Amino acid sequence: MVDVSILIINYKCADLTIAAIQSVKDWTKRVSYEVIVVDNDSQDQSKAQVLEQHPDIQWIDMGYNAGFARANNRAIQAAQGRYYLLLNADTLQNMDAIDVCVERMDAEPDVAASAPMQLYGNGSPQPYFESFAEFRRIFYIVPIRLQAWVERMLPATVYTDPRQHDWLVGAFMVVRREAVQKVGALDESFFMYGEDVEWSYRLGKVGKLLYYKDLGFLHLTSDSPFRRTDVSYVNRFNVQMQVSNLLWLRKQYGVGAYLVVMLNYALLIPIFTGWKAFVNLKNRRPIGSEMENQRRFARRFQMLLRYFWPTVFNRPGFYKIKPEENIA
Structure with missing residues (x-):
C-alpha cells in the first residue's frame, strides 16, 4: 500500500494535467504515491498526450462527462493509498505540501482531512470561506443594510484549534482512507461545485478538518463554461x-x-x-x-x-x- 493516492480529473486539459503531475514528481520526495487520472470523455488526444509524458500513471476512462464527484469516486475505488489526495488538474506544487500533509496527518490520527492554502499563480493567497455560515451568507441577496443581520443570524463556527475549519476546498484535499470508509465517498448527485462542501460536512463528523496555513499550492485559473461571467451584486452565481x-x-x-x-x-x-x-x-x-x-x-x-x-x-x-x- 502506498502512502497517498493522487486523484486527478482530466477534461480536455491534457497540458494542465501533464504539468500538475510533473510538479507532484518534482516536489514529492518523502512519501510514496500513485497517480490516478480519470478522464471525463475529453474526446481528444488527452490519453495519448498524458501517457506519453507520464507512462507510470494509472488512466481511467469514464466514458461520459461524469463531473467531479463521480469521477473522483471511480478513482477512489481503484486507489491503494492510505490517504486520498483530490487534486485539480489546474494546480501546481511549489513546495513539499503533499509530503508535509501526510506526515502531519500520520502524527495526528484525529484529523480526517487536511489541505494547504490556495495561492494564485503569482504566489499571493486566494480568499476562501472559513465556515459553512460564511458560505451560506452569500446565498442571500439582500439590501446592504441587512447584511449585518444575516451575519448575526448565521454565525460562524468557532474552534479552539485555529487550523480547524468547517470545510476544505476540493482542489487539494488530503483525506484519510478510514474516514471515507466511515462516512462514504463523495455524493454522486453533484456534478460540479458543492460536493466538497457536503463531503466536508460528513468528514467533519469523524475527525478534524485542518488548513495548514504555512503550506500552499498554486491554483491556476482554467477556462470553464460553468465559471461566473458578468458578476454583479445580484447576479453573483451561474x-x-x-x-x-x-x-x-x-x-x-x-x-x-x-x-x-x-x-x-x-x-x-x-x-x-x-x-x-x-x-x-x-x-x-x-x-x-x-x-x-x-x-x-x-x-x-x-x-x-x-x-x-x-x-x-x-x-x-x-x-x-x-x-x-x-x-x-
Whole structure:
C-alpha cells in the first residue's frame, strides 16, 4: 500500500494535467504515491498526450462527462493509498505540501482531512470561506443594510484549534482512507461545485478538518463554461454553481432553509425590476431600458426552478444542467 493516492480529473486539459503531475514528481520526495487520472470523455488526444509524458500513471476512462464527484469516486475505488489526495488538474506544487500533509496527518490520527492554502499563480493567497455560515451568507441577496443581520443570524463556527475549519476546498484535499470508509465517498448527485462542501460536512463528523496555513499550492485559473461571467451584486452565481449550492443547502440544512433562499430570489425579481423601472422614469428614460441585469437574474431563477421539485424532495440523481440552461 502506498502512502497517498493522487486523484486527478482530466477534461480536455491534457497540458494542465501533464504539468500538475510533473510538479507532484518534482516536489514529492518523502512519501510514496500513485497517480490516478480519470478522464471525463475529453474526446481528444488527452490519453495519448498524458501517457506519453507520464507512462507510470494509472488512466481511467469514464466514458461520459461524469463531473467531479463521480469521477473522483471511480478513482477512489481503484486507489491503494492510505490517504486520498483530490487534486485539480489546474494546480501546481511549489513546495513539499503533499509530503508535509501526510506526515502531519500520520502524527495526528484525529484529523480526517487536511489541505494547504490556495495561492494564485503569482504566489499571493486566494480568499476562501472559513465556515459553512460564511458560505451560506452569500446565498442571500439582500439590501446592504441587512447584511449585518444575516451575519448575526448565521454565525460562524468557532474552534479552539485555529487550523480547524468547517470545510476544505476540493482542489487539494488530503483525506484519510478510514474516514471515507466511515462516512462514504463523495455524493454522486453533484456534478460540479458543492460536493466538497457536503463531503466536508460528513468528514467533519469523524475527525478534524485542518488548513495548514504555512503550506500552499498554486491554483491556476482554467477556462470553464460553468465559471461566473458578468458578476454583479445580484447576479453573483451561474446556474450550475447555484443548482449545486442549493442542493447542498437542502441536504445539510433541510427543506426550510432551501425554501427561504428560493423565496428570497422570487421576491427579488419584482423588487429589482421595479427599482430599475423607477430609476428609468426618474431619469426620463424608457421604463424598460438597461434591464439586462434584471432579465438575466430572472432567467437564471427560471432555470433554478427546473430543479425545484427534485431538490425539495432531495431526490438522488445527477444535477447537471443542460447546455441551454447555462445562462451567461
